[in-house]
Amino acid sequence: MKTFRIGGIHPPQNKLTAGMPVTVLDLPRRVQLPLQQHIGRPAVPCVKVGDTVVRGQMVARADGFVSAPVHASISGRVKAIGPIMNAAGYSIPAIEIEADEEAHRADDVMRKAQIEFDTRPTDRTLSERHTPEELRRIIADSGIVGLGGAAFPSTVKLSPKAGHEPELLIINACECEPYLTCDDALIRGYAPRIAEGIELMMSACGARRAVIGIEDNKPEAIAALRRALDPAWPISIAVLKTKYPQGGEKQLVEAVTGRRIPSGGLPSDVGAVVNNVATAFAVYAAVLCGRPLIERVITVTGAAPVRGNFLVAVGTSISDVLGSVPDDVKVVVGGPMMGSSAVNLQAPVTKATSGLLVLAAGETRRLTPDPCIRCARCVEACPMGLEPYLLSTCGRLRMWPEAAEARVLDCIECGSCSYICPSSRPLLDYIRTAKSAVKTLNK
Ligand code: SF4
Ligand code: SF4
Structure with missing residues (x-):
C-alpha cells in the first residue's frame, strides 16, 4: 500500500469519535x-x-x-x-x-x-x-x-x-x-x-x-x-x-x-x-x-464532557462548544501533534479550528528532558530528511546561519522528532525558534 518514503511515525490513533456523525x-x-x-x-x-x-x-x-x-x-x-x-x-x-x-x-x-x-x-x-x-x-x-x-x-x-x-x-x-x-x-x-x-x-x-x-x-x-x-x-x-x-x-x-x-x-x-x-x-x-464559509465541522474529544463531530458557527467561543470543564484540564486547539494549548477559553473557534482536545489533569505532565543519547531516532522519524537534534541545538544556542544551512526552513513542524525522542527533548520548540529567526533574517 502506498505511503511516503522517508520517516514518519505511528502514534496511538485515539480516534475516540470515529463513527460519530x-x-x-x-x-x-x-x-x-x-x-x-x-x-x-x-x-x-x-x-x-x-x-x-x-x-x-x-x-x-x-x-x-x-x-x-x-x-x-x-x-x-x-x-x-x-x-x-x-x-x-x-x-x-x-x-x-x-x-x-x-x-x-x-x-x-x-x-x-x-x-x-x-x-x-x-x-x-x-x-x-x-x-x-x-x-x-x-x-x-x-x-x-x-x-x-x-x-x-x-x-x-x-x-x-x-x-x-x-x-x-x-x-x-x-x-x-x-x-x-x-x-x-x-x-x-x-x-x-x-x-x-x-x-x-x-x-x-x-x-x-x-x-x-x-x-x-x-x-x-x-x-x-x-x-x-x-x-x-x-x-x-x-x-x-x-x-x-x-x-x-x-x-x-x-x-x-x-x-x-x-x-x-x-x-x-x-x-x-x-x-x-x-x-x-x-x-x-x-x-x-450560495453559502459563504461561516461554519465548519470540528472534533471535540478527549476528556470533553460531550465528545463528537460538531458543525459549529465560526466565532462561537471555545467554552460555548465545550460546555463546563474543570479548571485543571488542558485544552488543545487542533490535534495533539500540531495543535496548540488554549489559555483563553472565551476565544472563538475560527475557520482554522479542526478540533478541541481536552486533556485531563493527569495527562498534561511535561516530562523532564534528559541529555541527548545520539540514538538518531529523531533523524529516522523526520519526514523531511532533516537532522532534528542538530536543528534543535542550533535553536538552543542561537546559531542561525548553521540552522539555515541545515535546512531549518524545510521543517513542517510535524512534531515527529519530539514525539519519538527517548530523552523527551523539546526538539520542536527549539526548531520553531530557529525557523522563525531564520525567516526574519531572510526578509
Ligand atoms: S518537526 Fe521538523 S524536524 Fe521534527 S520531524 Fe517534523 S519536519 Fe522533521
Ligand atoms: S532522538 Fe533524542 S536522544 Fe535520540 S538523537 Fe534525537 S535528540 Fe538525541
Whole structure:
C-alpha cells in the first residue's frame, strides 16, 4: 500500500469519535470574528458598530489577493470592533456580533433547512454555468480557506498562471492527526457533495484529474466515497497506509504520485495542487448553494464532557462548544501533534479550528528532558530528511546561519522528532525558534 518514503511515525490513533456523525451545534448568542483567520493580510471591516447584519453577510472584505473576507455567522447587531484575546493569549482584531432574538430563530430554521438540503441530490448543471474565473471569484468572495489547518486562501491555490495549470488535484482526506475525525465524519455524511466540490475545484484550476488521498483507517469513509464517485469521472481514490504526517502536503504528494517536491518547492513544481476534503465541501456549499464559509465541522474529544463531530458557527467561543470543564484540564486547539494549548477559553473557534482536545489533569505532565543519547531516532522519524537534534541545538544556542544551512526552513513542524525522542527533548520548540529567526533574517 502506498505511503511516503522517508520517516514518519505511528502514534496511538485515539480516534475516540470515529463513527460519530456530524451533529449540529446550536447557534450561539454572540460571536467574535477575527479579521485574520487565514494566511495573508487581515480582512478590513466593512460594517460599523451598531449596524444590523444578517447571517452570511460580508462584514470584512479581503485586503488584496492573499487575504480572505469574513462573514457574519449569526444575524444581529455589531457590538464592537476591536481587539480580543485569541486562544493562545495574543491580542487580535475582531468583530463582535450579538444576536437579535427574532433573527436568531429564523437563522435556526434556515440552517436546519440548509443542512437537510446537503443530503439531497444537487442540480449539477449549475456548476456548468460558471467559467473558471467566476468559480474563483465565488470561492474568494465566500471567504474559503484551506480547512486542514493552514487556512491559506483557496483562490490563490486555484489560480495557476496561464499555461501552468496543474495536471492533478489532490484532495487531502488523510486526517493523520490522532484524535481528529471531523473530515472522516464529513465524508461519511456528505460524500456526494464533496465529489461536487472536487469537480468545481478542478474546473476552477484547470486540473484534468483528481485523486482523493485517504488513509486505510477510515473504511466507512472510503466506502462512502466509492459509492459517491461515478467510475466515468476523472476522480479516483488512493487508499494510503496509515502513517503520520501523511497529511503534510509534501508527504501526501509523494504518497499519491511517487514524486518528491524539491527543498523549498511547492506541489505545483511536480504538477499538483493540494486541497483539504472539507475545503471541497465548502466550495460545493459556496458555488451550488450560495453559502459563504461561516461554519465548519470540528472534533471535540478527549476528556470533553460531550465528545463528537460538531458543525459549529465560526466565532462561537471555545467554552460555548465545550460546555463546563474543570479548571485543571488542558485544552488543545487542533490535534495533539500540531495543535496548540488554549489559555483563553472565551476565544472563538475560527475557520482554522479542526478540533478541541481536552486533556485531563493527569495527562498534561511535561516530562523532564534528559541529555541527548545520539540514538538518531529523531533523524529516522523526520519526514523531511532533516537532522532534528542538530536543528534543535542550533535553536538552543542561537546559531542561525548553521540552522539555515541545515535546512531549518524545510521543517513542517510535524512534531515527529519530539514525539519519538527517548530523552523527551523539546526538539520542536527549539526548531520553531530557529525557523522563525531564520525567516526574519531572510526578509
Ligand atoms: S518537526 Fe521538523 S524536524 Fe521534527 S520531524 Fe517534523 S519536519 Fe522533521
Ligand atoms: S532522538 Fe533524542 S536522544 Fe535520540 S538523537 Fe534525537 S535528540 Fe538525541
